[in-house]
Amino acid sequence: MATDSAASAGPQSIPALLARNVERYAALPAYREKEFGIWQSWTWAEAAEEIRAMALGFLSLGMERGDYVAIIGRNRPALYWSMVAAQMCGAIPVPLYQDAVAEEMAYVLDHCGARFVVCGDQEQVDKVIEVQDRIHHIEHVAYLDKRGMRKYDHSRMNALEDIVAEGRAGHHRYGAELDKRIAELGYDQTCVMLYTSGTTGKPKGVVLSNRNIIETSRASVEFDRLTHNEEVLAYLPMAWVGDFIFSIGQAYWAGFTVNCPESAETMMTDLREIGPTYFFAPPRVFEGQLTSVMIRMEDASRLKKWLFHRFMAVARRVGPAILDGKPVGGGDRLAYALGNLFIYGPLKNTLGFSRVRVGYTAGEAIGPEIFDFYRSLGINLKQLYGQTEASVFITQQPDGEVRSDTVGVPSPGVEVRIADSGEVYYRSPGTFVEYYKNAESTASTKNAEGWVATGDAGFFEEGTGHLRIIDRAKDVGKMADGRLFAPKYVENKLKFFPNILEAVVFGAGRDRCTAFINIDLTAVGNWAERNNIAYSSYQELAGHPKVYDMIRGHVEEVNRSVAEDPMLSGCQVHRFLILHKELDADDGELTRTRKVRRNIIAEKFDDLIGALYDGSETVYTETEVTYEDGRKGKIKATLKIADAAIVEPAGQRMAAE
Amino acid sequence: MNDMSTEGYTTADGRKIGGVLMEMKNITLRFGGVVAIKDISFDIREGEIRAIIGPNGAGKSSMLNVISGFYVPQEGEVWFRGYRRGPMRPYQVARLGIARTFQNIALFEGMSVLDNIMTGRLNHMKSGMLAQALWWGKAEREESENREQVEKIIDFLEIQNIRKTPVGRLPYGLKKRVELARALAAEPKLLLLDEPMAGMNVEEKEDMSRFILDVNDEFGTTIALIEHDMGVVMDLSDRVVVMDYGKKIGDGTPDEVRRNQDVIDAYLGVAHD
Incomplete structure (x- = not known):
């Protein structure tokens, strides 16, 4: 992967990366999804074939260059494919939050002017139909899960699998056109548009170019030395920039496997079955897991409780040091090894973290006890600081320099400075192009030299050079x-x-x-x-x-x-x-x-x-x-x-x- | 029985209802001197959702037990798929393609959800006990095929997260859903639901209603159900039979039944003068 660091000569779009991965990793798994109780998998070659057929199907429905395609649903391979298929057609995918009520969805659908909407299931289709009497530019609705959809008016609605079949049948008719459109995709074209949830006011559409996504993915993959052997679990909302970077950007750059859980309720079981090597979760997931571990320990037998508390004390004392490769005495190492055998290993296995090589948390501050708990078990949990406008990464913690109260050093390629007001500014290859149809906000967030205001107040710590965030700048x-x-x-x-x-x-x-x-x-x-x-x-x-x-x-x-x-x-x-x-x-x-x-x-x-x-x-x-x-x-x-x-x-x- | 007997009809929402699947002709059921069902006739058509309603003690459950073959009426005839049905053992009924759920849940509490639903597939397994115990050859293949069917139902009813959970640990509403899953696993022609919403809160009722409609829609399963909740019955069913003191006092679409004076009297009571 490192050989591709001359990025401008490398693939210039996600579809181009897909073609590269088919050559390199054809028979390795690209996607897995648990369905009917079994993990179904698709190799890069199979996934590419599906995506191409879907793109041909989209062409047959008349998808044009520059169209906006809204995608609403839980993390499923076919929905990820629909994003890449839309890109192949020269269109721009706009993933939306699936738990948004119709009203919120209406604003975004209206603002981006979507002609196509891809829905995960009947629930999402119903919401789109509800807003369709106000928003007239939606021409086609595609849905993935056929259940309950039989009685709907299908004059402007299709099952995704029928679109794929149509695409396969029409590959002679549309093949040349599709190849032409894929070849046109360039580094400065829009890769994806993501709406920020916005703590104030209406959501804003953040336009991210292929350059933003691919450069950021390349740099962050190299930072953590991710390879095509990584496994990730895609369970965070598809509309969130992090999921786009992890499950598409980095996954396509490094060529690793994206696993989709069976349903939101089975997430924890699926996590355990997959055992991801690269894992991201907001602090509340880690908090929730720790809480449930502690609750279950309360009900455990006295011997187990004693063992747990005994060895957790050892882990808290020496675990983080061992993880960071610092010198630790022989006795402590032995105690830690024993603890690993009896407590940490089985516990990590129960949590699904046995194989985690790199774990990140971000979005909110994480409690020091929670953070240290996972680190002491030997899980390499780190913090990063980022936002949609930066294609995620602003700062992150390098291995061996991890603490709960900082968010790390500037990510590769990112410049960070603190304004006199205390507000944090950054500039990077991942910096967004603009807010869609909102020149005013663009101008007030990003200045002519490309510096972006984060809206957060913070400072660099003396000595370590790590960034610490205090609060939202406007809340201070x-x-x-x-x-x-x-x-x-x-x-x-x-x-x-x-x-x-x-x-x-x-x-x-x-x-x-x-x-x-x-x-x-x-x-x-x-x-x-x-x-x-x-x-x-x-x-x-x-x-x-x-x-x-x-x-x-x-x-x-x-x-x-x-x-x-x-x-x-x-x-x-x-x-x-x-x-x-x-x-x-x-x-x-x-x-x-x-x-x-x-x-x-x-x-x-x-x-x-x-x-x-x-x-x-x-x-x-x-x-x-x-x-x-x-x-x-x-x-x-x-x-x-x-x-x-x-x-x-x-x-x-x-x-x- | 009437002029629609072969062609069927089309419902308000555009579903095609087929010919007669089951016909009850002049059924009378007595327990000693008590007459539970008095000379009742009605039919159930292919693809429809047919409700049986009535006040407490009207004889609804007895009627469902006659349909399921558990009770044999003293008088009258039961016709199913064009044949007159004689007295039968429960397994014979199941083989005919009738499955049911119970008012008081009847699941294997110690077994997992998956295993419970697998028991619904029993009629689709042909291999012998020895082959199954050794899990060899045909038995192995058969289990995979049946497991696939069961998994489709699990997916359909959205109970993936409790697949391996022992039924005894589940809350009531989910047990009801597991029971529905087991009945569906038998791929029945006719599904009998005995008070599917009893004891549920509004949200659980909504979920269950949606599943019943989806089952009917996706698998084309004919459904006969008994239910107390009037709102649910009127929304779900295509046609309703109303019973009171063992007699049929109304039969027709929900709208017809709602306007029927006898039905109103039976439900609201009537002044005796």
Whole structure:
């Protein structure tokens, strides 16, 4: 692979990379999908044949150069193929979030002007039909799963497999045209358009060129020395840039195998069966796994519990050092080897991480305990920092320089600088072309020299050169008395407790900080079960006095930790309440990637914030909720408000007086 | 029985319903002195969803048991696929192509979901016990073929994630779905569902309704069901038989039945003067 580093001479598009892989790796597996209980696989040669037939089918339906093709569904090989097939026709694939409700989908479909939509199943087709009376430019709908589709009007709708069959039948008619279009694809043409979920406002269409994707894939594959032998599990949303880079960019560059799970519910089983060597997950997946391990250990026999805790202590002490190749004494090495035999090995196998060579987490800060847990088991988990506009990679951690509180050094080919305001800027070959039909946003994000504002505030650590991110630049504010307010910093500390799923801290322009807390139903529910606390609903558990006591303990611990940092000691949480409902993307409170939408929450729960500051003990509230099918309902609740002790930092009082 | 007997009809949503699959002629069923079913006649047509409804104790379950051959009526005739059916053993009924689910779930609790559904394939396995025990030759091939069918049903009913889970550990709603899966595994001509939605919440009912419609749509399976939830029945079925005190008081499309005064009286009660 390294021999191709003269990239401009190499393949200039994803279809060209596919042709290269057919020559190099013809008989090696390119895709696998578990279906009917068995892993079905396609070699590069077979996949290329399917993709070509699909592209011919698309031509027969009249797909033109520059058409936008929306793809909506869970990760399945045929949907990945449809993206590459669209590229072959000179069209631009636009993957969408499959859990978006029709309303959100309508905006994106309208904005990109899609002529073709490829749907995973009936559910997605229904949503497209629902918006079709407003959006008239959709000419063809293709669907993958035939189930329940028999009775639909098929005058402008086709099963993907029929399109493929049509393409095969028409290969003489369309073959020459397709070859011509594939040959036309160049480095500066659009490879894919991805919509950013956007913590504020409407989603923006990020246009990424073949150069962006291929250069980034090449550099990142070389950085981690990925080969064609890697196995990845494709389970994160196809609309997310990370999945496009991992499952298409890097997979095509390195020629490794993309495995698709059977369904979202079987993901963990499928993960174990595949045993990926290269794995990406947002922190919440690692948190969830750790929580379930700990819950299961609570129920284990005493001997097993003892063994587990005994050897985990050893792992915590020496595991990360052994992983980083640092010197460790012989006795510790022996203890670690024994632990590996009895505990770490079987545990990694249960988690599906036995073969992980490179693992990444990103998107949110990960709790140091969680991070260290996986590292101590010998799993090479690292952090990266990136965004859609950068084709993912801005900074990442090299092997041997991994810590939970930094996001690493600039990725190869990426320049990073910190503006006077503290905001992080970068410039790289992966930097996006533009926001589609939004010159204004493009201009305000990317300047003439190609520097892009990330919107995050951060700084380079002295000595190591690692980047540390504090918060969203626009969220970092001042409190009434001028002290620094960085909500995310506190929220992350709160969220490191397994019992807390989400936290939202308020305090900009106020004299003190307060917080909303969302409990984690799995962790708190389990705790309630073990402590014989009865509850009948989420709402009742959330309002339980003992739960409040427990959360107060967590908040006070965070306050102590926040107080240690003189710059941020003003961010201690004085009062908090536990929300009666989980914050949800369907209600607009989170983005589809589960980031908190601060303004919307502040607006929606205005009454609760008022109560946090006016000193009341309880507050009555009615909240509108949206069900998964789009209907709306109301939840009524009376919430308690609790005070938390704060720590007066040394010197603070002096300064105030 | 009537003028539609051979051609069938077309439903409101455009499905073609075929000829008569099963016909009940003047059925009377007694338990000692109790008359559970009194002179009832109706038919079930190929490809339709036929509901039997009625207040508690109306004789619905008895009727379903007559259809399934578990009860033999004292009077009347049961015709299935053009032949008059005599008294039968349960396995003979199954071989005829009738499968059912039960009101009180009847699964093998200690066995996995997969194994439970495999039992539904029993009638499609021809190899002997010894060959199966040794898992050799034909038996091996046969198991693979049957497993494939079972996997299609697992995929269809979206229960991949519990494939290997023992049934005893599943919640009620999923057990109902597994039971449906087992009945489907037999590839029945006629599927009998005894209160498929009993004890379910709204979401589970919606799921189950969708599966019933999809089964009918994809496999063309004729379905006869008993159900209490009126909303579900009226939405799902093509034709409805209404029973009260062992007698048939209504028969027709959901709309016809809804307008039928006898049915309204039976359900809402009527003042005795």
